[in-house]
Amino acid sequence: MTATRVLVLNSGSSSVKYQLLDMRDSSRLAVGLVERIGEETSGLKHTPLANGGASREQTGPIADHEAALKAVAAELARDGLGLDSPELAAIGHRVVHGGRHFTEPTVIDDTVVAEIERLIPVAPLHNPANLTGIRTARVLRPDLPQVAVFDTAFHTTMPESAARYAIDVRTADEHRIRRYGFHGTSHAYVSRATAHLLGKDPSEVNVIVLHLGNGASASAVRAGRCVDTSMGLTPLEGLVMGTRSGDTDPAVIFHLARVGGMSIDEIDTLLNKKSGLIGLCGDNDMREIRRRIDQGGEDAEQARLAFDIYIHRLRKYIGAYYAVLGRVDAVVFTAGVGENAAPVREAAVAGLEGLGLAVDADRNAVRSGEPRLVSPEGARVAVAVVPTDEELEIATQTYALVESGKSE
Ligand SMILES: Nc1ncnc2c1ncn2[C@@H]1O[C@H](COP(=O)(O)OP(=O)(O)O)[C@@H](O)[C@H]1O
Numbered sequence: 001m002t003a004t005r006v007l008v009l010n011s012g013s014s015s016v017k018y019q020l021l022d023m024r025d026s027s028r029l030a031v032g033l034v035e036r037i038g039e040e041t042s043g044l045k046h047t048p049l050a051n052g053g054a055s056r057e058q059t060g061p062i063a064d065h066e067a068a069l070k071a072v073a074a075e076l077a078r079d080g081l082g083l084d085s086p087e088l089a090a091i092g093h094r095v096v097h098g099g100r101h102f103t104e105p106t107v108i109d110d111t112v113v114a115e116i117e118r119l120i121p122v123a124p125l126h127n128p129a130n131l132t133g134i135r136t137a138r139v140l141r142p143d144l145p146q147v148a149v150f151d152t153a154f155h156t157t158m159p160e161s162a163a164r165y166a167i168d169v170r171t172a173d174e175h176r177i178r179r180y181g182f183h184g185t186s187h188a189y190v191s192r193a194t195a196h197l198l199g200k201d202p203s204e205v206n207v208i209v210l211h212l213g214n215g216a217s218a219s220a221v222r223a224g225r226c227v228d229t230s231m232g233l234t235p236l237e238g239l240v241m242g243t244r245s246g247d248t249d250p251a252v253i254f255h256l257a258r259v260g261g262m263s264i265d266e267i268d269t270l271l272n273k274k275s276g277l278i279g280l281c282g283d284n285d286m287r288e289i290r291r292r293i294d295q296g297g298e299d300a301e302q303a304r305l306a307f308d309i310y311i312h313r314l315r316k317y318i319g320a321y322y323a324v325l326g327r328v329d330a331v332v333f334t335a336g337v338g339e340n341a342a343p344v345r346e347a348a349v350a351g352l353e354g355l356g357l358a359v360d361a362d363r364n365a366v367r368s369g370e371p372r373l374v375s376p377e378g379a380r381v382a383v384a385v386v387p388t389d390e391e392l393e394i395a396t397q398t399y400a401l402v403e404s405g406k407s408e
Pocket residue numbers: 212213214215242284285286287335336337340341
């Protein structure tokens with residue numbers, strides 16, 4: 001029997017998303033999510049698409065990522081899709097920070113694990129969770145290739161003028177301080193899918209990708225290669241996010257330390273976990289923010305301000321990347337907010353007809369899981385919604401690597 005299945009693990013700080021795919025046709029056999037790991041009310045939702053698709057849900061404490069993965073393995077086994085299956089070809093892991101070292105998907109060995117570990121200080125919310133996923137999966141299936149697909153890989157094509165910060169070169173080099181960028185798997189997948197939506201080859205188009213999820217980032221993609229992106233040394237820079245501030249004056253940190261008496265760790269937590277939308281209005285979910293705005297009254301005021309700050313930052317990046325690219329063929333929205341929040345898309349390009357940017361109200365109101373245009377017929381620049389699929393992209397890259405290894 002040839003092994004054609006790939007299990008993809010996307011381990012977040014308090015969640016694990018997973019998909020089991022059959023790479024003969026990229027079909028999904030099972031998908032699921034473990035949430036609130038480490039809390040009393042952890043939840044696991046498992047959908048065995050291959051076996052009728054009825055979801056199973058359980059709640060109850062799941063102490064850590066290791067326990068989460070074991071619970072996932074048990075659910076898959078119930079459907080005859082267990083990790084012991086000879087049809088499993090590999091496990092693909094999303095790894096957020098790969099530094100400059102990893103520009104391609106990589107088969108994981110002890111050296112790779114050590115390098116991902118070394119990068120924890122620059123991805124403190126993400127790399128530790130990614131590592132636990134890797135370690136647990138290696139214990140469960142030590143014989144199977146485990147592949148790391150890095151968020152940073154797609155951004156390694158950025159020119160030095162975009163990747164470097166204007167700080168002392170020796171200090172920057174000594175500490176490897178530069179813009180790495182994240183969500184690269186999504187930016188790569190979505191920019192390519194946007195070209196296809198336009199009936200073009202990726203090498204023919206320039207695209208601004210707006211990945212707006214809980215974490216959010218923008219990128220400028222010229223002819224299929226990333227030339228700039230909004231996240232930097234860490235996933236803290238750039239757009240306003242669910243709980244992260246995005247861009248601030250670096251001197252805010254000195255001020256909070258010197259005048260506010262806060263420790264570096266407290267400031268780190270403030271900017272990464274208590275800022276962004278949640279810091280501005282108490283909610284990090286765009287659905288809730290829109291509900292408050294639409295309801296009106298006193299509760300709407302803070303939500304409106306948070307929304308306006310979010311949009312203002314987004315528009316600045318659209319303008320900046322327009323200038324970086326010179327010619328723009330498409331602006332594309334993706335991830336939870338980008339795919340679902342029509343008011344965000346509308347506000348992001350409002351009044352930018354001079355740049356060829358506009359949304360058609362009817363098209364923008366359509367809810368769909370398909371890639372689609374939301375700009376008016378014949379617009380100079382396409383505005384599009386393209387659902388991201390990081391898991392499919394990770395599976396594709398993982399399988400391609402494993403298969404190429406066989407033929408060598
Ligand atoms: N229907 C919706 N309308 C507006 N925003 C939504 C909707 N559904 C999801 N979102 C937003 O998407 C976010 C999650 O996006 P997602 O890409 O899944 O994030 P992540 O992968 O970082 O967990 C939510 O926090 C919420 O703000």
